[in-house]
Amino acid sequence: MSIKDCYNFEDFRQLAKKNLPSPIFHYIDGGADDESTLRRNTDSFSKCDLIPNILASVGEPDLSVEVFGQKIKMPLFLSPTAMQRLYHHDGDKASARAAEKFGTFYSMSTMATSSIEEIANISSGPKLFQLYIHKDQALTDNLIDRCKSAGFKGLCLTVDTVVAGNRERDHRTGFTTPPKLTLKSLMSFAAHPKWTINYLLHEKFKLANVAHFTNKGTSIAKGVMEYINEQYDPAMSWKDAEYCIKRWQGPFALKGLMSVEDAKRAVDIGASAIMLSNHGGRQLDGSRSPFDQLPAIVDAVGGKIEIIVDGGIRRGTHVLKALALGATACSFGKGFLFALGAGGQQGVEMFLHRLREEIRRDMILMGCKSIKDLNPSKIAYR
Numbered sequence: 001m002s003i004k005d006c007y008n009f010e011d012f013r014q015l016a017k018k019n020l021p022s023p024i025f026h027y028i029d030g031g032a033d034d035e036s037t038l039r040r041n042t043d044s045f046s047k048c049d050l051i052p053n054i055l056a057s058v059g060e061p062d063l064s065v066e067v068f069g070q071k072i073k074m075p076l077f078l079s080p081t082a083m084q085r086l087y088h089h090d091g092d093k094a095s096a097r098a099a100e101k102f103g104t105f106y107s108m109s110t111m112a113t114s115s116i117e118e119i120a121n122i123s124s125g126p127k128l129f130q131l132y133i134h135k136d137q138a139l140t141d142n143l144i145d146r147c148k149s150a151g152f153k154g155l156c157l158t159v160d161t162v163v164a165g166n167r168e169r170d171h172r173t174g175f176t177t178p179p180k181l182t183l184k185s186l187m188s189f190a191a192h193p194k195w196t197i198n199y200l201l202h203e204k205f206k207l208a209n210v211a212h213f214t215n216k217g218t219s220i221a222k223g224v225m226e227y228i229n230e231q232y233d234p235a236m237s238w239k240d241a242e243y244c245i246k247r248w249q250g251p252f253a254l255k256g257l258m259s260v261e262d263a264k265r266a267v268d269i270g271a272s273a274i275m276l277s278n279h280g281g282r283q284l285d286g287s288r289s290p291f292d293q294l295p296a297i298v299d300a301v302g303g304k305i306e307i308i309v310d311g312g313i314r315r316g317t318h319v320l321k322a323l324a325l326g327a328t329a330c331s332f333g334k335g336f337l338f339a340l341g342a343g344g345q346q347g348v349e350m351f352l353h354r355l356r357e358e359i360r361r362d363m364i365l366m367g368c369k370s371i372k373d374l375n376p377s378k379i380a381y382r
Contacts, residue, residue: 003343003350009314009335012351016087016341021195022188023173024086028337030169031281037289038281041312044289045321048381056367063359065371067306067329068154068251068273070126073103074356075371076319078348079277079310079333080130080156080255083177085113087341089202093122094345095336100125102352107156107331108209110143111177115208120150128154130255131244132161133236139213144247146209155248156275160256162236164228165283177227178205242269255310256283258293260300273306273328280311280333291322298326316358320366324374 006012017025031038065075078099085091092106092114099106100123107128108119119127129147134140147155169175174185179199189196199205214231233240245252253273254266266274276290276297290311297307306329309322313332322330339351368374 003347006339006342006347006350007354009338009351012335012338012342012347015343015347016338019192019195020087020341021179021185021192023170023175023179023185024195025341026169026173027167027175028087028334028341030167031285032165032167032283033285035281035285037278037285037287041278041281041289041291042314042318043312044291045312045315045318047292048321048379050317050320050324050362050366051378051380052365053367056369058364058367058369061360061363061368062370063356063363065329067308068105068126068128068253070105070153072105072126072329074352074359075323075329076313076355076359077105077128077329077331078107078336079331080107080109080128080158081333081337082109082111083113083205083207084337084340085203085205086177086179086199087337088344088347089198090344091340092119094340095348096123096125096127098336098345098348098352099123101349102356104352105154105331108152110209111207113205113208116143116146116150116152118208120152126154127152128156128253131155131157132231133157133233133240133244134231135233136213139210140244141247142213143209144244148248148250154251154253154273155244156253156255156273157241157244158255158279159236159241160258160277160279160283161228161232162234163232164226165279165285167282177207238265238269241266241271245270253306253308258288258290260296263297263301263305267301267304271305273308274301275308275310275331277310291318291325294322294325294327302326316355316360316362319355319359320362320374321379323371324378325376 063074092112096106096119105126110132129152251272255275256277257274278287290309309327310331319330339347
């Protein structure tokens with residue numbers, strides 16, 4: 001199988017599984033505890049059906065939406081994801097270039113393996129930075145200020161990772177950042193010589209945005225759960241969110257928010273967006289899926305704040321269902337990471353192309369000329 005043979009999420013997943021050592025693949029693929037939330041994130045889209053209108057003279061539909069003060073060419077963007085250097089040696093640079101080509105947001109994780117400044121220099125497309133509240137306040141401030149200087153268009157504060165979820169696959173595979181050879185991982189690295197050679201010969205792995213503050217996770221190998229528990233502030237509060245909004249002074253989202261009460265609070269403190277997310281099913285297993293929670297959030301704060309559905313997106317129809325129920329846009333992580341592992345920048349571009357064509361084709365089949373034509377009348381629950 002090659003990139004050209006990949007037509008959907010599962011195709012890219014299978015090619016990534018072939019290309020990547022087991023600890024790396026399962027870090028993308030896995031979730032917390034029994035992984036019930038991981039599965040539900042996608043399964044929830046099957047609870048309802050789309051209702052098309054015919055003879056609508058659609059022509060070429062307008063797929064654009066406005067989010068974080070930017071007009072993007074499709075209603076889907078790349079979620080912030082950590083350590084992309086592990087999946088392909090070009091890492092974040094490949095993802096940022098691909099997103100720019102498709103006129104949509106690239107989102108950078110605090111735990112990215114390229115720096116804020118490096119990505120700003122290689123991509124002029126819209127960029128979003130994902131922030132954690134660190135125990136070291138100076139590090140949090142440094143990240144915000146660097147994003148402002150580098151011209152990032154939005155900031156999102158992840159609020160569902162005050163402690164790490166129980167990701168049992170990582171325990172079983174011995175996954176660490178950076179990767180290290182152990183009895184558990186040695187055979188898998190040896191069985192993927194192309195990945196191993198590329199990893200060793202290209203730019204050294206580092207958590208580029210925080211390496212000047214701590215060498216943990218860069219030169220000192222750490223399990224991701226251990227790193228999170230050591231570095232992030234478990235006492236994070238609404239005051240921290242308000243502080244970030246004031247320091248940033250630009251489009252700002254809370255990522256990982258799920259309750260109606262919290263959505264209303266986000267409006268009250270001046271956030272411009274919320275990202276409904278359970279961290280890809282990697283934190284609290286048994287939590288609700290973003291798509292299932294969307295109607296309640298829209299009823300409470302729709303029209304007052306941008307609402308982004310993050311989690312479980314596999315198909316263009318998933319995006320259309322979320323938009324019809326009131327989402328402003330959607331974001332996805334696992335899919336483009338599998339595409340990155342499958343074929344670097346070419347893989348990410350191919351998957352974005354597949355999804356854009358699905359959205360375009362499905363809009364025409366739905367009889368919708370623009371995203372604004374999608375509304376709850378287009379949805380029926382079974």
